[in-house]
Amino acid sequence: MIGIFDSGVGGMTVAHAVEKALPGFDLVYFGDLARTPYGSKSPDTIRRYTQQNIDFLISKGAQLIIIACNSAASVTTEEMLSGYTLPIFDVITPAVQRVLSMVGKSDSKSKVGIIGTRATVKSGIYSRKIEAAAPHCRVIAQECPLLVPLVEEGWLDKRETKMIVRRYLHPLRTLQIDALVLGCTHYPLLKKLIQPRIGNRVKIIDSSEEVSASVQSYLEAHPTLKNSLSQNGGNRFYVSDITEAALATARKIFGRRIDLLKT
Amino acid sequence: MIGIFDSGVGGMTVAHAVEKALPGFDLVYFGDLARTPYGSKSPDTIRRYTQQNIDFLISKGAQLIIIACNSAASVTTEEMLSGYTLPIFDVITPAVQRVLSMVGKSDSKSKVGIIGTRATVKSGIYSRKIEAAAPHCRVIAQECPLLVPLVEEGWLDKRETKMIVRRYLHPLRTLQIDALVLGCTHYPLLKKLIQPRIGNRVKIIDSSEEVSASVQSYLEAHPTLKNSLSQNGGNRFYVSDITEAALATARKIFGRRIDLLKT
Numbered sequence: 001m002i003g004i005f006d007s008g009v010g011g012m013t014v015a016h017a018v019e020k021a022l023p024g025f026d027l028v029y030f031g032d033l034a035r036t037p038y039g040s041k042s043p044d045t046i047r048r049y050t051q052q053n054i055d056f057l058i059s060k061g062a063q064l065i066i067i068a069c070n071s072a073a074s075v076t077t078e079e080m081l082s083g084y085t086l087p088i089f090d091v092i093t094p095a096v097q098r099v100l101s102m103v104g105k106s107d108s109k110s111k112v113g114i115i116g117t118r119a120t121v122k123s124g125i126y127s128r129k130i131e132a133a134a135p136h137c138r139v140i141a142q143e144c145p146l147l148v149p150l151v152e153e154g155w156l157d158k159r160e161t162k163m164i165v166r167r168y169l170h171p172l173r174t175l176q177i178d179a180l181v182l183g184c185t186h187y188p189l190l191k192k193l194i195q196p197r198i199g200n201r202v203k204i205i206d207s208s209e210e211v212s213a214s215v216q217s218y219l220e221a222h223p224t225l226k227n228s229l230s231q232n233g234g235n236r237f238y239v240s241d242i243t244e245a246a247l248a249t250a251r252k253i254f255g256r257r258i259d260l261l262k263t
Numbered sequence: 264m265i266g267i268f269d270s271g272v273g274g275m276t277v278a279h280a281v282e283k284a285l286p287g288f289d290l291v292y293f294g295d296l297a298r299t300p301y302g303s304k305s306p307d308t309i310r311r312y313t314q315q316n317i318d319f320l321i322s323k324g325a326q327l328i329i330i331a332c333n334s335a336a337s338v339t340t341e342e343m344l345s346g347y348t349l350p351i352f353d354v355i356t357p358a359v360q361r362v363l364s365m366v367g368k369s370d371s372k373s374k375v376g377i378i379g380t381r382a383t384v385k386s387g388i389y390s391r392k393i394e395a396a397a398p399h400c401r402v403i404a405q406e407c408p409l410l411v412p413l414v415e416e417g418w419l420d421k422r423e424t425k426m427i428v429r430r431y432l433h434p435l436r437t438l439q440i441d442a443l444v445l446g447c448t449h450y451p452l453l454k455k456l457i458q459p460r461i462g463n464r465v466k467i468i469d470s471s472e473e474v475s476a477s478v479q480s481y482l483e484a485h486p487t488l489k490n491s492l493s494q495n496g497g498n499r500f501y502v503s504d505i506t507e508a509a510l511a512t513a514r515k516i517f518g519r520r521i522d523l524l525k526t
Contacts, residue, residue: 034308035298040415045297045504118508149412152303160423160430167423241308245381 001026001230002215003062005053008036009246010148010186011068012237012253014091017212018066019235022219027235028060030263034240037148039117039184043075046119050076054084056263060238063229064219066211067091070116070183074123087218087225094210095181096129102179102203103130103137110134113172113198114141116183117148126183140175144168144184151186152245154252156193165190166197179203189252238263264289264493265478266325268316271299272509273411273449274331275500275516277354280475281329282498285482290498291323293526297503300411301334302380302447309338309382317347319526323501326492327482329474330354333379333446337386350481350488357473358444359392365442365466366393366400373397376435376461377404379446380411389446403438407431407447414449415508417515419456428453429460442466452515501526 002022004015008031015029030053032038038046050072057065066089067073073090081088103110114126121143130139146164155161172180180202182188188206195204219226239246239260250258265285267278271294278292293316295301301309313335320328329352330336336353344351366373377389384406393402409427418424435443443465445451451469458467482489502509502523513521 034304040506040508041297042504042506145416146409146412146418149409153408155409160426163423163426241305243303243305245303 001028001061001063003028003030003057003060003065004068005030005032005057005065005072006069006185007032007038007049007071008152009033009249009253010151010184012250012258013185013188013208014066014068014211016253017208018215021212021216024231024233026230026232028057028062029235029237030056031237031239031246033243033246037117038069038071039119039148040145041119043119043123046072046075047077047080051080054088056238058086060236061230062086063225064215065089066215068185068208068211070185070207071119074116074120074125089211089215089218091185091207091211092125092129092183094214095183095205095207096126097214098205098210099130099137099179099181100133103134110137110179111175111177112137112139113175113177113180114139114183115144115168115172115180115187116141118143118145120183126181140172140177142168142172147190148184148186151189152249154245154248156189161190162193162197165193169194169198173198177202179205181205182207236261264291264324264326266291266293266320266323266328267331268293268295268320268328268335269332269448270295270301270334271415272296272512272516273414273447275513275521276448276451276471277329277331277474279516280471281478284475284479287494287496289493289495291320291325292498292500293319294500294502294509296506296509300380301332302382302411303408304382306338306382306386309335310340310343313339314343317351319501321349323499324493325349326488327478328352329478331448331471331474333448333470334382337379337383337388352474352478352481354448354470354474355388355392355446357477358446358468358470359389360477361468361473362393362400362442362444363396366397373400373442374438374440375400375402376438376440376443377402377446378407378431378435378443378450379404381406381408383446389444403435403440405431405435410453411447411449414452415512417508417511419452424453425456425460428456432457432461436461440465442468444468445470499524
C-alpha cells in the first residue's frame with residue numbers, strides 16, 4: 001500500500017492527487033488530529049511525531065511513504081530516515097525540483113516565493129535547497145500561520161480570509177516574484193484566493209500535485225515495487241481523533257464522504 | 264503548591280490573576296503546547312489529556328488544582344475527578360456563579376451570551392448550569408474557533424481580528440444580551456476589542472478573574488490547607504513544547520519574561 005501522513009486532514013490534498021495519478025492503488029492515510037497542528041510546534045516535537053507516524057503506517061502495511069506535511073518534511077533529517085528500507089517521499093523535494101526546472105540555468109535573476117507554516121519557513125529548507133542548486137535564484141519565504149486554522153474552519157471565501165491572504169502575500173507581491181510555492185498541503189484549498197492576490201503572471205507550484213507526479217514516475221521506473229502494491233480498492237483513512245470539522249474538510253477535498261477510522 | 268494547567272499559554276491569564284490575588288504562594292503551571300489547541304478536538308481526547316495533566320501537576324507537588332482551560336473543564340466529569348482527594352477548581356463554575364449572582368431571582372428575562380471554543384460551546388455546559396439554577400435566564404452560546412489562533416499570533420489589534428470578533432459577536436449583539444462570559448482563557452487578551460463590539464452596557468465576565476477570586480475565598484475558609492501551601496517565591500512553568508510564540512504570549516500576559524521548562 002501507499003502510506004501517506006499529515007498532521008491533520010490537509011495532507012488529503014496529496015492523497016486525492018495520488019488517487020487521481022495512480023487510480024486503483026490502495027492508500028493508507030494517517031492524520032494526527034489529536035496533536036494537530038504541527039506548524040506552530042518545535043522541530044524536536046515535530047520530528048518525534050514524524051517518526052511515530054512513519055512507524056504506524058509501516059505497521060498498517062505501507063510499502064512506500066509520503067510525508068504529506070511540509071512542517072514534518074521540513075525538519076526531517078536524512079539520519080532519521082536512514083534506518084528505513086522502504087522509499088520515503090516528501091512534499092518538499094518535488095516542489096523544489098519543479099522550481100529548479102522552471103528557473104533553469106539562466107543568468108537572469110529569478111525570484112521565488114514560498115509560503116508555509118512557521119515551522120516550515122523557519123527551517124529554511126526551501127531556500128537552502130533551491131539556492132544550492134540555482135545560486136542565481138532568490139528565494140523569499142513568508143510564514144502564514146493563520147491560513148491553516150482558516151482552512152480548517154472552512155472559511156475559504158470569507159472577506160477576512162482574503163484580507164489575511166493579501167496581508168501575508170504583500171511582501172512577495174512587492175518583490176515581484178516569478179513563482180510561488182504553496183508550501184503547506186492546506187493551501188491548495190485557497191489557490192483561487194491566492195492567484196489574483198499574488199498576480200496572475202505568477203506561476204503557482206502546488207506541492208501536493210508535484211509529489212504525486214513524482215511518486216508516479218518513481219513507480220514507473222520501479223515496476224517490481226509497483227506490481228507488488230495492493231489494488232483491492234480499499235483506501236483507509238486513520239486519524240488519532242475524529243471531529244466534525246475534519247469530516248467536513250475531508251469531504252471538501254475528495255468531493256465525497258470519507259470514513260475516518262480512529263486509531 | 265497551587266497547580267494550574269491549560270492546553271497552552273492561555274491559562275496563564277489565570278495564573279497571573281492567582282498571582283495577584285494570592286501573592287507569595289507558589290504556582291506550578293503546565294501548558295500542553297505539544298498538543299495544543301484542545302478546543303477543536305473531541306471530548307474523549309480532551310478528557311484523556313486532562314487526566315494526564317492533573318496527574319502531572321500532582322507529581323510536581325500540587326495540593327490544589329485549577330483547570331484553567333474551558334475546553335478541558337467543559338468535558339470533565341464528576342466521575343473523572345472522584346478519585347482525587349485534593350480540591351480541583353475549574354474556570355467554568357465560578358463564572359457561572361457570577362452570572363447567577365447577577366441575574367438574581369428576578370422574574371424578568373435575562374439574556375447571557377457565552378463565547379468559547381467549539382468544544383466548550385458544543386458541551387453545552389454553561390447553558391445547562393445557568394438555566395438549571397435560573398430558568399428565567401436565556402443563555403446563547405457562540406463558538407469562536409479562530410480567536411485562539413489570532414491571540415496566539417499576537418494579532419490583538421489587527422483589523423482582521425476586529426472584523427472576526429464583530430462577525431462572531433453579531434448574533435449576540437442582535438439579541439441584546441445583558442452579560443457576556445469570556446469562556447476561554449485566551450479571550451481576556453481581546454477584552455478591549457470585545458467590549459465596544461458587543462456594546463458598552465454589556466457586562467463582561469472574565470472566567471480567569473472569577474476562578475482566582477473563588478480559590479482565594481476557598482483558602483480563606485480552609486486555613487489548614489492555606490498554611491500548608493509553599494511560599495518559596497518559586498513559580499514554575501512547565502510546557503510539553505517550547506516555541507518563541509509561546510514565550511512572547513507569556514511575556515505579554517505577565518508583563519515580564521517567563522522561563523518555560525520543557526517536560
